[in-house]
Amino acid sequence: xxxxxxxxxxxxxxxxxxxxxxxxxxxxxxxxxxxxxxxxxxxxxxxxxxxxxxxxxxxxxxxxxxxxxxxxxxxxxxxxxxxxxxxxxxxxxxxxxxxxxxxxxxxxxxxxxxxxxxxxxxxxxxxxxxxxxxxxxxxxxxxxxxxxxxxxxxxxxxxxxxxxxxxxxxxxxxxxxxxxxxxxxxxxxxxxxxxxxxxxxxxxxxxxxxxxxxxxxxxxxxxxxxxxxxxxxxxxxxxxxxxxxxxxxxxxxxxxxxxxxxxxxxxxxxxxxxxxxxxxxxxxxxxxxxxxxxxxxxxxxxxxxxxxxxxxxxxxxxxxxxxxxxxxxxxxxxxxxxxxxxxxxxxxxxxxxxxxxxxxxxxxxxxxxxxxxxxxxxxxxxxxx
Amino acid sequence: xxxxxxxxxxxxxxxxxxxxxxxxxxxxxxxxxxxxxxxxxxxxxxxxxxxxxxxxxxxxxxxxxxxxxxxxxxxxxxxxxxxxxxxxxxxxxxxxxxxxxxxxxxxxxxxxxxxxxxxxxxxxxxxxxxxxxxxxxxxxxxxxxxxxxxxxxxxxxxxxxxxxxxxxxxxxxxxxxxxxxxxxxxxxxxxxxxxxxxxxxxxxxxxxxxxxxxxxxxxxxxxxxxxxxxxxxxxxxxxxxxxxxxxxxxxxxxxxxxxxxxxxxxxxxxxxxxxxxxxxxxxxxxxxxxxxxxxxxxxxxxxxxxxxxxxxxxxxxxxxxxxxxxxxxxxxxxxxxxxxxxxxxxxxxxxxxxxxxxxxxxxxxxxxxxxxxxxxxxxxxxxxx
Numbered sequence: 001x002x003x004x005x006x007x008x009x010x011x012x013x014x015x016x017x018x019x020x021x022x023x024x025x026x027x028x029x030x031x032x033x034x035x036x037x038x039x040x041x042x043x044x045x046x047x048x049x050x051x052x053x054x055x056x057x058x059x060x061x062x063x064x065x066x067x068x069x070x071x072x073x074x075x076x077x078x079x080x081x082x083x084x085x086x087x088x089x090x091x092x093x094x095x096x097x098x099x100x101x102x103x104x105x106x107x108x109x110x111x112x113x114x115x116x117x118x119x120x121x122x123x124x125x126x127x128x129x130x131x132x133x134x135x136x137x138x139x140x141x142x143x144x145x146x147x148x149x150x151x152x153x154x155x156x157x158x159x160x161x162x163x164x165x166x167x168x169x170x171x172x173x174x175x176x177x178x179x180x181x182x183x184x185x186x187x188x189x190x191x192x193x194x195x196x197x198x199x200x201x202x203x204x205x206x207x208x209x210x211x212x213x214x215x216x217x218x219x220x221x222x223x224x225x226x227x228x229x230x231x232x233x234x235x236x237x238x239x240x241x242x243x244x245x246x247x248x249x250x251x252x253x254x255x256x257x258x259x260x261x262x263x264x265x266x267x268x269x270x271x272x273x274x275x276x277x278x279x280x281x282x283x284x285x286x287x288x289x290x291x292x293x294x295x296x297x298x299x300x301x302x303x304x305x306x307x308x309x310x311x312x313x314x315x316x317x318x319x320x321x322x323x324x325x326x327x328x329x330x331x332x333x334x335x336x337x338x339x340x341x342x343x344x345x346x347x348x349x350x351x352x353x354x355x356x357x358x359x360x361x362x363x364x365x366x367x368x369x370x371x372x373x374x375x376x377x378x379x380x381x382x383x384x385x
Numbered sequence: 386x387x388x389x390x391x392x393x394x395x396x397x398x399x400x401x402x403x404x405x406x407x408x409x410x411x412x413x414x415x416x417x418x419x420x421x422x423x424x425x426x427x428x429x430x431x432x433x434x435x436x437x438x439x440x441x442x443x444x445x446x447x448x449x450x451x452x453x454x455x456x457x458x459x460x461x462x463x464x465x466x467x468x469x470x471x472x473x474x475x476x477x478x479x480x481x482x483x484x485x486x487x488x489x490x491x492x493x494x495x496x497x498x499x500x501x502x503x504x505x506x507x508x509x510x511x512x513x514x515x516x517x518x519x520x521x522x523x524x525x526x527x528x529x530x531x532x533x534x535x536x537x538x539x540x541x542x543x544x545x546x547x548x549x550x551x552x553x554x555x556x557x558x559x560x561x562x563x564x565x566x567x568x569x570x571x572x573x574x575x576x577x578x579x580x581x582x583x584x585x586x587x588x589x590x591x592x593x594x595x596x597x598x599x600x601x602x603x604x605x606x607x608x609x610x611x612x613x614x615x616x617x618x619x620x621x622x623x624x625x626x627x628x629x630x631x632x633x634x635x636x637x638x639x640x641x642x643x644x645x646x647x648x649x650x651x652x653x654x655x656x657x658x659x660x661x662x663x664x665x666x667x668x669x670x671x672x673x674x675x676x677x678x679x680x681x682x683x684x685x686x687x688x689x690x691x692x693x694x695x696x697x698x699x700x701x702x703x704x705x706x707x708x709x710x711x712x713x714x715x716x717x718x719x720x721x722x723x724x725x726x727x728x729x730x731x732x733x734x735x736x737x738x739x740x741x742x743x744x745x746x747x748x749x750x751x752x753x754x755x756x757x758x759x760x761x762x763x764x765x766x767x768x769x770x
Contacts, residue, residue: 008419008429015410016444016446018421021407023479024404024405027483028751036479037481040389040390046465057398083428105406123555157495
């Protein structure tokens with residue numbers, strides 16, 4: 001770990017971070033100056049003033065994503081503030097470039113107040129083709145995304161919510177095939193009702209899941225919960241209220257465990273309570289809700305986690321490059337449920353029937369072509385409406 | 386002109402604008418992923434959380450400038466809004482890179498309200514090493530810059546104000562040598578009391594100029610002006626109030642005309658009123674206050690304008706790359722008058738004694754090494770305090 005620390009700090013120090021801003025065209029002569037800058041540049045400005053849509057042709061707008069954070073809920077680190085979150089934002093931009101050839105610039109917000117976040121993003125949104133929200137705490141992340149999507153004419157996507165929901169559903173599509181179960185019939189226990197848990201429950205419902213019960217840090221989530229996101233999910237009939245205070249009781253007769261919560265929150269005895277051929281996705285970061293060995297000792301049939309050393313790595317890196325690529329390559333103005341379902345199905349389809357096994361329900365993120373397959377599926381939904 | 390329009394639009398369309406965001410490090414293996422992203426990235430985040438100064442080592446902060454505009458006063462185009470101003474901002478970033486190896490990202494603000502502009506820049510400033518304000522209308526640009534410089538721990542520089550003031554003073558240093566006059570003795574007529582005029586008057590005063598009178602669109606500026614920037618300048622004893630309503634009277638007995646106003650606002654007869662060996666800097670964009678031929682017909686001894694076809698091109702492109710380089714390469718937290726004076730002197734010094742002539746008071750922007758000379762001079766002022 002100390003070795004990783006040294007290596008990671010040296011890696012970040014080498015070039016002072018990971019991103020740079022460059023120019024496509026050289027400026028070597030007075031004529032270059034007259035085109036890139038005054039007086040030629042005025043013609044591009046006037047064109048955009050007359051018709052703002054032409055900004056997509058004459059500026060970086062349709063190539064450029066804003067990655068916005070307030071640093072209030074950074075992966076595995078919590079509320080560290082937006083400047084300390086900048087390495088993650090630079091990293092996310094680097095991944096977008098590496099996996100989908102996309103460009104993104106980090107916007108690190110000072111305030112963690114919901115209204116201020118919304119107002120600031122509205123103020124700076126104009127030159128971006130899409131807004132990607134990152135590492136903003138629940139429950140405000142849900143209303144921030146919703147409000148911005150209503151106000152802005154470009155897609156707004158919170159990866160921590162939907163990237164996770166999509167990759168879980170993709171993994172589940174393939175896991176269900178291996179267990180001969182269906183979305184309609186399975187009973188699900190969801191551990192974690194924050195950004196990822198909320199979105200995952202909603203997308204599972206969109207896929208036809210009828211029976212989901214949840215656990216959060218207070219235990220099984222009951223009708224009288226004071227968590228506004230859970231109240232939403234009860235109202236939408238996405239979640240069924242628990243009728244017990246004992247976590248283990250929720251596992252009785254369930255088929256799928258989905259953990260997007262905290263390390264080591266479930267144990268072997270809980271897996272034993274599950275139905276035949278249990279599916280266990282334990283995605284807490286940096287350590288899962290239950291480790292692979294313990295899950296198998298409890299009888300798990302299929303196990304996946306967020307770890308890169310896991311044969312079934314369930315990581316939203318598989319999703320967001322392709323999804324953002326679909327948004328940027330199309331005239332999409334919003335992110336729809338149809339897009340999220342299409343992305344999950346497309347990702348699941350990249351594991352061919354003959355490849356699919358209990359230790360191979362998702363492809364590696366280094367497998368070529370996956371972002372394009374997801375992007376094409378996202379774009380296709382625009383024509384289906 | 387139609388030809389320039391075609392060429393400029395094609396130039397901007399070729400790569401969808403001029404800027405791109407790239408990454409320094411390739412991500413080809415799982416190990417690369419663990420360094421650039423989770424879990425290794427967490428070590429860079431924790432280091433910054435513990436000591437925010439380390440952001441300069443582990444992120445792009447100390448390399449990255451924010452170029453911020455509300456699009457309210459774009460060079461030669463007026464109030465076109467910030468999206469239509471994006472090509473100018475991309476161009477400015479391209480010039481910073483070309484001439485000083487600096488990186489800058491455009492921030493285009495929706496609101497043109499002073500308080501909102503200040504608040505939004507405060508909200509997004511953290512990951513930038515300096516803030517460069519661009520094309521924001523007077524008089525608010527002066528108070529926005531002042532307030533932000535008080536609030537933010539990084540330098541804030543409004544090029545339209547100080548870039549212009551510095552290049553004018555550099556040109557004047559060399560012009561005065563050619564006319565055997567001194568800052569202390571000259572009488573100056575200043576046409577234009579907006580962002581550039583206000584800053585130029587203040588920097589002239591810092592160089593020792595004691596007699597400046599101004600003209601704006603209402604005519605000679607008198608004690609009872611309703612322009613808040615002129616009132617400032619009267620209070621600071623920078624400007625002397627005019628005691629006439631006739632523009633031509635102000636030229637009587639003056640040595641220097643400085644125009645940062647509008648095309649064709651002065652004529653030959655006014656130049657004739659000036660003292661021996663008149664210095665005429667007519668920098669209105671795109672066309673000067675008086676053209677070269679007319680100025681010489683009126684008896685001008687030295688003439689300069691903002692045009693790239695003028696042998697004495699007085700353009701802030703000569704200044705801002707070097708000045709921003711000095712700020713980014715040093716621990717400077719504010720932009721001081723000492724820095725502006727040092728930048729002007731350094732720029733003037735790049736024209737050697739034997740090169741200096743009435744048609745060569747400033748170097749070409751393509752002459753190598755000028756930004757470094759200015760940057761070094763700016764940095765040197767930090768040790769002199």
